[in-house]
Amino acid sequence: xxxxxxxxxxxxxxxxxxxxxxxxxxxxxxxxxxxxxxxxxxxxxxxxxxxxxxxxxxxxxxxxxxxxxxxxxxxxxxxxxxxxxxxxxxxxxxxxxxxxxxxxxxxxxxxxxxxxxxxxxxxxxxxxxxxxxxxxxxxxxxxxxxxxxxxxxxxxxxxxxxxxxxxxxxxxxxxxxxxxxxxxxxxxxxxxxxxxxxxxxxxxxxxxxxxxxxxxxxxxxxxxxxxxxxxxxxxxxxxxxxxxxxxxxxxxxxxxxxxx
Amino acid sequence: xxxxxxxxxxxxxxxxxxxxxxxxxxxxxxxxxxxxxxxxxxxxxxxxxxxxxxxxxxxxxxxxxxxxxxxxxxxxxxxxxxxxxxxxxxxxxxxxxxxxxxxxxxxxxxxxxxxxxxxxxxxxxxxxxxxxxxxxxxxxxxxxxxxxxxxxxxxxxxxxxxxxxxxxxxxxxxxxxxxxxxxxxxxxxxxxxxxxxxxxxxxxxxxxxxxxxxxxxxxxxxxxxxxxxxxxxxxxx
Numbered sequence: 221x222x223x224x225x226x227x228x229x230x231x232x233x234x235x236x237x238x239x240x241x242x243x244x245x246x247x248x249x250x251x252x253x254x255x256x257x258x259x260x261x262x263x264x265x266x267x268x269x270x271x272x273x274x275x276x277x278x279x280x281x282x283x284x285x286x287x288x289x290x291x292x293x294x295x296x297x298x299x300x301x302x303x304x305x306x307x308x309x310x311x312x313x314x315x316x317x318x319x320x321x322x323x324x325x326x327x328x329x330x331x332x333x334x335x336x337x338x339x340x341x342x343x344x345x346x347x348x349x350x351x352x353x354x355x356x357x358x359x360x361x362x363x364x365x366x367x368x369x370x371x372x373x374x375x376x377x378x379x380x381x382x383x384x385x386x387x388x389x390x391x392x393x394x395x396x397x398x399x400x401x402x403x404x405x406x407x408x409x410x411x412x413x414x415x416x417x418x419x420x421x422x423x424x425x426x427x428x429x430x431x432x433x434x435x436x437x438x439x440x441x442x443x444x445x446x447x448x449x450x451x452x453x454x455x456x457x458x459x460x461x462x463x464x465x466x467x468x469x470x471x472x473x474x475x476x477x478x479x480x
Numbered sequence: 481x482x483x484x485x486x487x488x489x490x491x492x493x494x495x496x497x498x499x500x501x502x503x504x505x506x507x508x509x510x511x512x513x514x515x516x517x518x519x520x521x522x523x524x525x526x527x528x529x530x531x532x533x534x535x536x537x538x539x540x541x542x543x544x545x546x547x548x549x550x551x552x553x554x555x556x557x558x559x560x561x562x563x564x565x566x567x568x569x570x571x572x573x574x575x576x577x578x579x580x581x582x583x584x585x586x587x588x589x590x591x592x593x594x595x596x597x598x599x600x601x602x603x604x605x606x607x608x609x610x611x612x613x614x615x616x617x618x619x620x621x622x623x624x625x626x627x628x629x630x631x632x633x634x635x636x637x638x639x640x641x642x643x644x645x646x647x648x649x650x651x652x653x654x655x656x657x658x659x660x661x662x663x664x665x666x667x668x669x670x671x672x673x674x675x676x677x678x679x680x681x682x683x684x685x686x687x688x689x690x691x692x693x694x695x696x697x698x699x700x701x702x703x704x705x706x707x708x709x710x711x712x713x714x715x716x717x
Binding site: 367368370371374375376377378381385386389392468472473475476477 | 548
């Protein structure tokens with residue numbers, strides 16, 4: 221019952237959002253300032269039917285995925301090391317603080333001076349997402365339960381068992397929190413970088429071209445696609461987390477014999 | 481096990497000063513004392529987690545090797561099942577999986593958890609979690625057992641059932657045991673001897689409990705007299 225109520229509230233608030241959009245569009249009465257829902261839906265349909273659509277979508281998704289993977293791997297390695305070695309953490313502090321404070325646009329503009337347009341989204345997304353993930357992993361290592369660590373030592377756990385049954389499970393929530401935030405950040409930065417650098421293919425590049433031609437319905441269509449991409453990414457990520465948790469429970473249950 | 485002339489201080493706080501204590505093999509020594517008088521320090525030195533500043537800790541051949549430590553909290557791995565929590569403590573000592581399985585199932589059955597093998601610690605009550613910890617401590621092949629107030633903060637019924645589970649396992653395979661507690665009754669019911677800390681140089685009170693463990697009754701006149709002395713010593717410490 222609680223779930224039905226929650227979904228109902230969610231549905232009503234989503235409809236309210238669409239209503240505000242439609243009413244706003246009717247009040248402004250300008251296709252350039254704010255087109256209504258029907259023309260945007262029409263533009264979206266046309267957009268999807270055109271052949272370069274998949275190419276634009278895949279290019280953006282691939283860039284986001286690439287930078288996400290680079291962030292996950294590098295931030296995990298560096299975060300674990302910084303969590304273990306305090307001096308490394310102190311040495312990295314100015315870099316991380318700078319990266320956290322620097323505006324996204326500055327990074328994109330600078331990157332555009334240094335690299336080709338295809339590399340800029342990758343590089344910018346990496347610089348923006350890395351500190352988020354790194355901070356979480358470092359914190360996770362620091363917050364490892366000292367009591368459990370001592371227990372593992374006293375009960376002579378093998379290093380591989382300690383890693384598998386204590387360290388990795390303790391780090392999981394930090395890893396998930398870090399990668400989830402990094403993932404949603406990556407989509408935004410990749411698209412923003414595409415808007416500024418206009419690579420041949422990419423959601424952001426199409427958005428920019430539509431804006432130059434004052435095709436607001438197209439800008440909004442691409443925006444909707446970007447929102448859906450982000451939502452799909454989050455959904456896939458959650459599904460992956462659930463799948464891993466499910467598989468772990470299955471493996472755990474298989475490791476337990478019958479007591480009789 | 482013997483603590484011979486050990487000294488230990490934390491900055492200005494002298495906890496032990498040429499302190500000696502003898503624990504006969506395969507007996508339980510109950511250690512009571514006010515907070516901050518070195519009970520946990522004594523356990524940690526026995527476990528090898530802390531080194532005394534001076535003096536030596538002599539262990540008999542049968543007490544050498546690894547130790548089993550029962551903590552105040554159960555200290556279970558949250559993402560491992562009840563079964564895995566016990567079995568993991570055997571992996572280094574027993575390479576045969578069949579052997580590990582037999583031992584794990586035996587000790588979990590002894591503490592009445594045969595039906596809870598696939599559960600995770602979060603799905604257990606506090607008492608059940610502590611029973612897993614007891615099973616793990618006994619399953620682990622150690623000849624020295626260290627108990628740091630493991631029955632604290634449990635209701636009286638649960639405490640008795642855990643003490644009972646502990647004693648059943650202990651009688652099956654007696655090991656030299658240091659049992660730290662705040663509770664004078666618990667100390668007298670479980671220990672072969674009771675030692676009260678409070679003076680860095682020597683125990684404030686040391687008493688052999690010459691009544692067989694299964695014949696002890698806390699309302700017995702002798703036990704009541706010991707309890708009164710112990711409480712008085714603790715109050716005056």
